Amino acid sequence: MPDLDSLLEYNEIVRKKFGSETEGYLFYNKYAKGKGFSVRKSYCEWGNGHNERTLRKFVCSCEGFREEKELKREIKKRKPRNITRVGCPAKFVIAWDQNTGQWYVKDFIYEHNHPMVERDLACLLRSHRRISDEQKADIVAMQISGIRKHQIMNIMEMQYGGYDKVGFATRDLYNFCHRNKVETVAAGDAQTVISYLTECRRRDPDFFFDYKTDGKGHLKGLLWCDSQCRLDYAAFGDVIVFDSTYKTNRYNLPLVPFVGVNHHGSTVLFACGILSQETIESYVWILRTFSDAMVQKHPVSVITDGDLAMQRAIGLVWPNSSHRLCIWHIEQNIVRNLHDDGVKDDFRYFLYDCCSIEEIERKWLEFLDKHNVTDKESWLYQMYERRKIWCAAYHADKCYLGLRSNQRSESLNSRLQVNLDRKMTLFELVEHFDHCLSRLRSNEANLDFEASNSLPCLEPDASIIEKEAAKSFTPRIFAKVQFSIKAAKKCFAREILDDYDAIKYIVGREDKGDREYHVECEICVDGGNLKGISCSCLKLQSLGTPCSHIFFVLGYRKERELPGCCVWKRWTRGAKSAFPPIRKSTMYDYSDSLQRYHELRNISHTASFLASRSPEAYERLKRVLHEEAAMILPNGGENGDKRYAPVLPQCMDVDSAESRNVLDPLHVPGRGAPKKKLKSVSNKKRSKVKCTLCKGEGHNRRTCSMREEETKLPEDVLDI
Numbered sequence: 001m002p003d004l005d006s007l008l009e010y011n012e013i014v015r016k017k018f019g020s021e022t023e024g025y026l027f028y029n030k031y032a033k034g035k036g037f038s039v040r041k042s043y044c045e046w047g048n049g050h051n052e053r054t055l056r057k058f059v060c061s062c063e064g065f066r067e068e069k070e071l072k073r074e075i076k077k078r079k080p081r082n083i084t085r086v087g088c089p090a091k092f093v094i095a096w097d098q099n100t101g102q103w104y105v106k107d108f109i110y111e112h113n114h115p116m117v118e119r120d121l122a123c124l125l126r127s128h129r130r131i132s133d134e135q136k137a138d139i140v141a142m143q144i145s146g147i148r149k150h151q152i153m154n155i156m157e158m159q160y161g162g163y164d165k166v167g168f169a170t171r172d173l174y175n176f177c178h179r180n181k182v183e184t185v186a187a188g189d190a191q192t193v194i195s196y197l198t199e200c201r202r203r204d205p206d207f208f209f210d211y212k213t214d215g216k217g218h219l220k221g222l223l224w225c226d227s228q229c230r231l232d233y234a235a236f237g238d239v240i241v242f243d244s245t246y247k248t249n250r251y252n253l254p255l256v257p258f259v260g261v262n263h264h265g266s267t268v269l270f271a272c273g274i275l276s277q278e279t280i281e282s283y284v285w286i287l288r289t290f291s292d293a294m295v296q297k298h299p300v301s302v303i304t305d306g307d308l309a310m311q312r313a314i315g316l317v318w319p320n321s322s323h324r325l326c327i328w329h330i331e332q333n334i335v336r337n338l339h340d341d342g343v344k345d346d347f348r349y350f351l352y353d354c355c356s357i358e359e360i361e362r363k364w365l366e367f368l369d370k371h372n373v374t375d376k377e378s379w380l381y382q383m384y385e386r387r388k389i390w391c392a393a394y395h396a397d398k399c400y401l402g403l404r405s406n407q408r409s410e411s412l413n414s415r416l417q418v419n420l421d422r423k424m425t426l427f428e429l430v431e432h433f434d435h436c437l438s439r440l441r442s443n444e445a446n447l448d449f450e451a452s453n454s455l456p457c458l459e460p461d462a463s464i465i466e467k468e469a470a471k472s473f474t475p476r477i478f479a480k481v482q483f484s485i486k487a488a489k490k491c492f493a494r495e496i497l498d499d500y501d502a503i504k505y506i507v508g509r510e511d512k513g514d515r516e517y518h519v520e521c522e523i524c525v526d527g528g529n530l531k532g533i534s535c536s537c538l539k540l541q542s543l544g545t546p547c548s549h550i551f552f553v554l555g556y557r558k559e560r561e562l563p564g565c566c567v568w569k570r571w572t573r574g575a576k577s578a579f580p581p582i583r584k585s586t587m588y589d590y591s592d593s594l595q596r597y598h599e600l601r602n603i604s605h606t607a608s609f610l611a612s613r614s615p616e617a618y619e620r621l622k623r624v625l626h627e628e629a630a631m632i633l634p635n636g637g638e639n640g641d642k643r644y645a646p647v648l649p650q651c652m653d654v655d656s657a658e659s660r661n662v663l664d665p666l667h668v669p670g671r672g673a674p675k676k677k678l679k680s681v682s683n684k685k686r687s688k689v690k691c692t693l694c695k696g697e698g699h700n701r702r703t704c705s706m707r708e709e710e711t712k713l714p715e716d717v718l719d720i
Helices: 004-014 021-035 068-072 119-124 133-144 149-160 170-184 189-203 227-236 280-293 308-317 327-337 341-352 357-370 379-385 407-419 426-452 464-472 475-490 539-543 548-556 592-611 615-630 705-710
Strands: 039-046 053-060 091-097 102-109 208-213 219-225 239-242 255-261 267-275 301-304 322-325 491-498 502-509 516-523 530-535
Touching: 004 102, 021 039, 021 053, 021 091, 021 102, 021 119, 133 149, 133 170, 133 426, 133 592, 149 170, 189 208, 189 219, 189 426, 208 280, 219 227, 219 280, 219 426, 227 255, 227 267, 267 280, 267 426, 280 308, 301 308, 308 322, 322 327, 327 341, 327 379, 341 357, 341 379, 357 379, 426 475, 464 475, 464 548, 475 491, 475 548, 491 548, 502 548, 516 548, 530 539, 530 548, 592 615
Parallel strands: 239 301, 301 322
Antiparallel strands: 039 053, 053 091, 091 102, 208 219, 219 267, 239 255, 255 267, 491 502, 502 516, 516 530
16 A cells, blocks of 8 residues: 555646656656656557647556567577566556647556666666767767777766766667767768868868779779878978778778878878779879879888889889888898898898998899809899899988888877777778877977977087087987987098098098098188088988088088088978968867857866855856756757767768769778688589689689789889
8 A cells, every 4th residue: 555655746746737748758757767767658649630749658668578479489699688578567648738738647657566776776777878969079079089988988987976977878878889970971981981071172272182983983092181281291291101001991991191201200191092902003093193182292212011013003103212112021021031040130231231232232142142042932032133122222322311111100000090990981080090190280289389499408518510400400300410419529530632622531430440431521612611511321311410420520620500401401490481380180170069069168167166166156056057958949059960070061062973972992801801721622622612802713812813913014004
């Protein structure tokens, strides 16, 4: 028999009036949370015109029973869920009164046939879990920043004061992220990316992107870069690290970033591309597209891995650029292919030691004879045939700015891969790539601030040359220059050869034995001033900074300033003076409503912290915020499209009919997956084996004839 409190509560509830069905649901759901059960919407009735509801029934989530056919199923793909419906009779029925225009309580049963959930667990019941719009905006922003979903949940619990105050569970967060991903690329993954890049170009006229499709309209290649990337290339595009990486998207397509070095010696990004095939034709397309984006400015030097198709493409598109293979990849191949320590040490001599071409060729012949390298199919002989694109002696006078590997590109790729998984869409890839680009520019901004507001601390007895260098070079580069200045103290003059318009100094070093360096000074005929200087070690040509031998000669001659040839503008504080920087990324371009939300949130954080120190201020601010939160905007707000992410709005009005029909890329099987050990196949089973390359039977990808054609040059690429 119900007690007096229950009867009073019952009488109070049945007298309730509501202005709408939603208001009635919110009331009953709040009541349910206090009692410890969950609410589910059930039966409803419509008016004669079937335009509006006239009755709505809300029940306990334990109402009813699971259907018998679900219980008797013998074949189940998944483990059946736990039974939660036990035929609970509790219900709350409201009906619409046409005369008053309000909803009244028509029926209410408060009794349950199951125990109620404890108060601290009621927040986990389904009807009491909801992710608010402001929480969704914060979740998406954190996800794009590379924070994992479980970490986002931890942050939310810390902010709200525990799992019971967050308002949702971890499962809800995962479900929202999945739904948001699906809704974002509802028009198609590739089409969404094209629309996004089209809007970027509309806002930034110097933004560049281009793509290509196959005969059926599937995306095959994409390259994009913003205006700041193009300005950075104009200032620092002399050396490019060009590499591709796997495991970055659901299609197994390689990401191809174009990376360089800025005036601080830090990584700078010039462009990014995506390819569906690693063939000569694909690489030629992406290199030509990159050249179009950079107004046909070709790099001085390029560093790549050992991909043959990539090497051929570079030789065709950039024939005048020096090309060098990544030393890190060669070191990996040394460990993989050479098993004799003596052979390894002798081979590494060619990888690192710089000498004359005549001497290196002689040493090569000695090496081949010493280790009996006669098999032309062996790795050693193949490296000998390709020695001009990796041997140090052939690149001693080439400008590589001290880079010998694509480690900068690999580090950028690793940063992307840490934050991403192989299930991500292309649109997510572009978003996360923008985030990484923003981090690089933020780092450059900090270094620019350091360079413009400070000078290196020098010794009291520092030379005039060192003081001039400290003012000219950026702090990070000056640290390397200062090392050469200090090393100049170990140098001494062996001989001086004087000529009419040039003086040659033969310099030795105490720690280099009998080795000699020839420093040649070009003298002005009129006043005898220093016009130019060079050294046989070729450090100035390859690194862009003077060597210790040059600094010794400058000090020996008592020069009071660095020659212009020793100060490359790309290493100076004013390297980008002609290119005003645009450091802020487009990833921070929010919609108007989200911009207002972020501004108000930041202000409210400050006001809330200050008001929390006083009980009176706390109550006052709390009352004001509750009043604002209870208000419903007449137009529902401007964020009706529910775009929570800090990204540009998608541009649906694309330029041409062709770009409206870009299909998603085809999945490339096998790429990036771990290699499995091949097992022997019997003749009976061999006919059933299918090739993943040509889809034919009776052979696999390794023995497919099409594999040989992959590295052949297409006919349309030959005419360059």
